[in-house]
Amino acid sequence: MAIKPANKIQDLQYFGEFGGVNPSISDASTFTFLSAKTMFDTFEGNADGCYLYARHTTPSSMYLGEALAAMEGTETANVSASGMGSITSVLMQLCAADDHVVSSRTIYGGTYAFLKNFAPKLNINTSFVDITDLKVVESAINSKTKVLYCESVSNPLLEVADIDGLAMLAKKYNLKLVVDNTFSPLSISPKELGADIVIHSLTKFINGSSDTVGGVVCGTQEMIDSLKSVNDGAAMLFGATMDSLRAASILKNLRTLHIRIKQHSYNALYLAKKFENDGLKTVYPGLKSHPSHTIFKSMMNSEYGYGGMMTIDAGSLEKANALMELMQKENLGYLAVSLGFYKTLFSAPGSSTSSEIPEDEQKEMGLNDGLIRFSIGLDNDIERTYQQMKACMKKIGVIS
Numbered sequence: 001m002a003i004k005p006a007n008k009i010q011d012l013q014y015f016g017e018f019g020g021v022n023p024s025i026s027d028a029s030t031f032t033f034l035s036a037k038t039m040f041d042t043f044e045g046n047a048d049g050c051y052l053y054a055r056h057t058t059p060s061s062m063y064l065g066e067a068l069a070a071m072e073g074t075e076t077a078n079v080s081a082s083g084m085g086s087i088t089s090v091l092m093q094l095c096a097a098d099d100h101v102v103s104s105r106t107i108y109g110g111t112y113a114f115l116k117n118f119a120p121k122l123n124i125n126t127s128f129v130d131i132t133d134l135k136v137v138e139s140a141i142n143s144k145t146k147v148l149y150c151e152s153v154s155n156p157l158l159e160v161a162d163i164d165g166l167a168m169l170a171k172k173y174n175l176k177l178v179v180d181n182t183f184s185p186l187s188i189s190p191k192e193l194g195a196d197i198v199i200h201s202l203t204k205f206i207n208g209s210s211d212t213v214g215g216v217v218c219g220t221q222e223m224i225d226s227l228k229s230v231n232d233g234a235a236m237l238f239g240a241t242m243d244s245l246r247a248a249s250i251l252k253n254l255r256t257l258h259i260r261i262k263q264h265s266y267n268a269l270y271l272a273k274k275f276e277n278d279g280l281k282t283v284y285p286g287l288k289s290h291p292s293h294t295i296f297k298s299m300m301n302s303e304y305g306y307g308g309m310m311t312i313d314a315g316s317l318e319k320a321n322a323l324m325e326l327m328q329k330e331n332l333g334y335l336a337v338s339l340g341f342y343k344t345l346f347s348a349p350g351s352s353t354s355s356e357i358p359e360d361e362q363k364e365m366g367l368n369d370g371l372i373r374f375s376i377g378l379d380n381d382i383e384r385t386y387q388q389m390k391a392c393m394k395k396i397g398v399i400s
């Protein structure tokens with residue numbers, strides 16, 4: 001594959017209104033019209049390029065959306081106030097009462113909670129399946145199914161979806177394949193592999209500064225128009241709108257994403273190899289031992305690597321907690337949820353980001369108590385980090 005998503009971001013050219021090298025930030029919630037007729041046409045969706053009201057679009061959110069659409073190779077995109085704002089509006093746009101969703105069972109805790117606990121209130125029901133088994137996925141599809149939902153690299157178990165295979169099923173049964181690509185921006189391009197809609201939580205790698213939440217839906221013009229429709233668009237009507245100031249700030253951070261992802265990936269692969277060698281149960285898609293290593297490799301834009309996320313099994317929750325507290329004390333990272341920061345972040349998913357998933361279901365999907373999820377940081381000297389982490393692990397008795 002010859003796609004170069006980072007080049008597509010670089011090639012965009014937006015000037016500020018006075019020739020500034022950054023686009024001007026639109027500081028307005030509403031926009032004037034020269035004629036009443038244009039205002040009417042804009043409401044009807046017939047006046048391209050006219051801004052109406054900031055909950056619909058602003059120049060600043062449009063710049064960010066277009067950059068993300070270029071990155072994912074989709075026709076266009078719509079940014080929102082959070083990843084969950086994007087995910088819920090897409091699902092609500094695609095599903096009506098009595099519809100059915102087939103979803104990976106290892107997904108972000110908030111998405112899981114939405115599909116499991118909230119959507120059934122609207123009579124939208126979900127079958128949660130092992131997304132790596134296409135036969136199981138196919139047998140869960142029924143006549144009411146509208147959406148096939150997965151994460152390209154799943155949270156927190158780092159299972160990798162066979163997007164080609166899922167896209168074939170989606171085509172066969174006339175479903176929309178929705179892929180949350182938050183864990184693998186640049187590394188994987190789901191649209192190129194057949195996904196209909198690509199979602200990101202911008203909060204994570206894409207913004208990379210842990211200073212805001214944000215989300216994006218990348219898709220066809222038709223899909224994005226429907227999300228933004230003043231009459232029945234979920235993005236427009238639910239109102240999870242990103243502010244212009246934030247959109248401008250995320251756009252600036254997006255421009256260094258390729259450099260950051262390469263360093264996250266380099267550091268994560270380095271540590272994963274060392275930890276595995278030390279006898280730790282290590283999960284990282286870049287390791288040959290990872291069950292989805294080959295499928296990731298076949299899908300990836302190789303220059304960006306296997307991403308910054310990895311897990312280790314510390315053996316028990318007590319050891320996991322002690323290790324994380326010690327690593328934080330030694331300034332090796334922060335005991336915090338989220339990902340994509342310059343510092344390494346670690347958390348025990350079973351008792352934090354995936355605590356929405358009942359304990360017995362956690363067990364069934366292989367989410368052990370002792371699991372620590374790492375978002376590996378941008379450390380300049382990763383060998384030094386490794387030595388210091390290893391010392392912590394020895395002290396806690398995670399390795400001998």
Ligand SMILES: *Cc1c(COP(=O)(O)O)cnc(C)c1O
Binds near residue numbers: 084151183
């Ligand atoms: C964080 C995250 C989300 C939710 O995004 P927010 O910006 O926190 O709303 C969705 N999917 C994945 C994979 C995530 O990591």
